Amino acid sequence: MSDLPSSEQNTDEVSFGDLLSQFERAHKPEANKQLQGTVIAVSADTVFLDIGYKTEGVLPLSIFQNAAQEVKPGDRFLVSVKGRNEEGYYELSRSRVERPADWPALERAFNEKSTILGTVSAVVKGGLTVDVGVRAFMAASRSGARDASEMEKLVGQEIRCRITKLDITEEDVVVDRRALAEEEANAARERRYSEISEGDVLRGTVRSLADYGAFIDLGGVDALLHVGEISWSRVEKPSEALSVGQEIEVKVLKVGEEGGKRRIAVSMKQLQPHPWDSVAGRYNVGERVRGRVSRVTDFGAFVELEPGIEGLIHISELSWTRKVKRVTDVVKTGDTVDAIILAVNVAERRISLGLKQALGDPWADISKKFPAGSAIEGPIISITNFGAFVQITEGVEGMIHVSEISTEKRIAHPRDVLKVGQVVQAQILAIDTEKRNIRLSMKQLVPTGLDEYLAEHKPGDIVSGRIMDVSGSNARVELGEGIQAKCKISSISESSLQEQKTAKADVSSLSSMLQARWKGETQSENKKTEPAAAGQVRSFRITRLDPDNKKIELELK
Numbered sequence: 001m002s003d004l005p006s007s008e009q010n011t012d013e014v015s016f017g018d019l020l021s022q023f024e025r026a027h028k029p030e031a032n033k034q035l036q037g038t039v040i041a042v043s044a045d046t047v048f049l050d051i052g053y054k055t056e057g058v059l060p061l062s063i064f065q066n067a068a069q070e071v072k073p074g075d076r077f078l079v080s081v082k083g084r085n086e087e088g089y090y091e092l093s094r095s096r097v098e099r100p101a102d103w104p105a106l107e108r109a110f111n112e113k114s115t116i117l118g119t120v121s122a123v124v125k126g127g128l129t130v131d132v133g134v135r136a137f138m139a140a141s142r143s144g145a146r147d148a149s150e151m152e153k154l155v156g157q158e159i160r161c162r163i164t165k166l167d168i169t170e171e172d173v174v175v176d177r178r179a180l181a182e183e184e185a186n187a188a189r190e191r192r193y194s195e196i197s198e199g200d201v202l203r204g205t206v207r208s209l210a211d212y213g214a215f216i217d218l219g220g221v222d223a224l225l226h227v228g229e230i231s232w233s234r235v236e237k238p239s240e241a242l243s244v245g246q247e248i249e250v251k252v253l254k255v256g257e258e259g260g261k262r263r264i265a266v267s268m269k270q271l272q273p274h275p276w277d278s279v280a281g282r283y284n285v286g287e288r289v290r291g292r293v294s295r296v297t298d299f300g301a302f303v304e305l306e307p308g309i310e311g312l313i314h315i316s317e318l319s320w321t322r323k324v325k326r327v328t329d330v331v332k333t334g335d336t337v338d339a340i341i342l343a344v345n346v347a348e349r350r351i352s353l354g355l356k357q358a359l360g361d362p363w364a365d366i367s368k369k370f371p372a373g374s375a376i377e378g379p380i381i382s383i384t385n386f387g388a389f390v391q392i393t394e395g396v397e398g399m400i401h402v403s404e405i406s407t408e409k410r411i412a413h414p415r416d417v418l419k420v421g422q423v424v425q426a427q428i429l430a431i432d433t434e435k436r437n438i439r440l441s442m443k444q445l446v447p448t449g450l451d452e453y454l455a456e457h458k459p460g461d462i463v464s465g466r467i468m469d470v471s472g473s474n475a476r477v478e479l480g481e482g483i484q485a486k487c488k489i490s491s492i493s494e495s496s497l498q499e500q501k502t503a504k505a506d507v508s509s510l511s512s513m514l515q516a517r518w519k520g521e522t523q524s525e526n527k528k529t530e531p532a533a534a535g536q537v538r539s540f541r542i543t544r545l546d547p548d549n550k551k552i553e554l555e556l557k
Helices: 006-026 061-066 103-112 148-154 178-197 355-359 448-455 494-502 507-518 526-527
Strands: 033-041 046-050 059-061 076-085 090-091 115-124 127-131 133-140 158-167 174-178 201-210 213-217 222-226 247-258 262-267 288-296 299-306 309-315 337-346 352-353 374-385 387-393 397-401 423-432 437-441 463-470 472-479 483-487 536-545 553-555
Touching: 059 061, 059 076, 103 158, 115 133, 115 148, 158 178, 174 178, 174 247, 222 247, 262 494, 288 309, 309 337, 337 355, 352 355, 387 423, 397 423, 448 472, 448 483, 463 483
Parallel strands: 059 090, 133 174, 222 262, 309 352, 397 437, 483 553
Antiparallel strands: 033 046, 033 076, 046 059, 076 090, 115 127, 115 158, 127 133, 158 174, 201 213, 201 247, 213 222, 247 262, 288 299, 288 337, 299 309, 337 352, 374 387, 374 423, 387 397, 423 437, 463 472, 463 536, 472 483, 536 553
């Protein structure tokens, strides 16, 4: 406890209080004087600033939010003091704003389009009443409020506004708050634009989505994030990768003007390593890969092997046999396919793929599977003027020429007797693997008189026939209509050779001569020893039958 008398203590206390009052009066800021304020803290609704006095000043956080402006400790603003609030803090204004005291002051503010202070007193039909020294009206559309609830919150608040109509005689005053907010927002955008440069890495918020990209709020200014700049992998729609309100990090690609408007282009994928930087050594020619068809063009299909890495299957690499006219006839967007890497060009960021190589070349062993002379069965896949194409196996087709369709009649057009999808049987006549060509015949599989003759006879049988011609030690013998054989003759006299040159076979009498011989008539001893000559009807012994090659060999009996 102090040893001083109580009267002296009271004197000291009074003196201290007087000194404090004198200090505050001496350091009281002048109204409307411009001061430099530094932000020291930001709360949920208030910004605290150091204005160089013992007590801090405060600004409503809403004035920054309405101007789409971010505020943080360390930021500096020019402010003026309006007074003190109940908590003892200085109430500040961001500009030198006065509250009009009389009609001349209102008229001066109207003519100069200056900003004035007013207090919202009530919500009325169509807007608000504002006390600016006199009662003024502010339309709801010019209040800056989005709905009725926001307008209610303005009641009792001091606001900054501008006089847009003044009639002293009628005492009619109309004020506007929204125009100031728009001007401040524009000024904030201009400041923000000046702060952003190409190459900057910024955080932003997805404001809206479109088919071609997303608009990103970078703190008061919008930037376009094109759909192609979202990811190294292909993104069809921005909504597949982003959502409204999502915070993302972007890199500024371009800042400029287009059509009189400022434009900012940003990218997300540019902040990630390019997938092609690690391609070397991971994709090699001849390897089998799997991917999803990301898009289809007239000349081929692009296959995504991994995010940001695509390979192209050219239309010529889709099928071994089919001449593909439309890529979508073979593959479609979204299909998963296997392919073989044909080429890799890291410098140009290109990978060539082959679909048909992954399926295997069906022509590689076709000659072993289907040798010439073998019979096949398959559907007709197409018909032309000169023949029909038959699918022999997957990826392999053969052609039946119009002349190889039937032995019974002459066919003018294959469509007269065949149709697409019809399953037919045919014989392989020849295979050309280099040209990928197979010739087929249907008529070769139809039984003929020769086939029946071969089936009914065996080596050693004695048969009759007419010698058609003789050449050296060989003779050609007709055993029936359309049935011919080869006969080996041991010796032929000069006279018989001369006779062969002059003799002419009587075709009309062939049938009667053969009938007579085949009915059991025997040759005379003279005929047996007579040299073979064209036109003779003789007896022969079958020495060899070859059904596969349809050949008959004889000898004179």
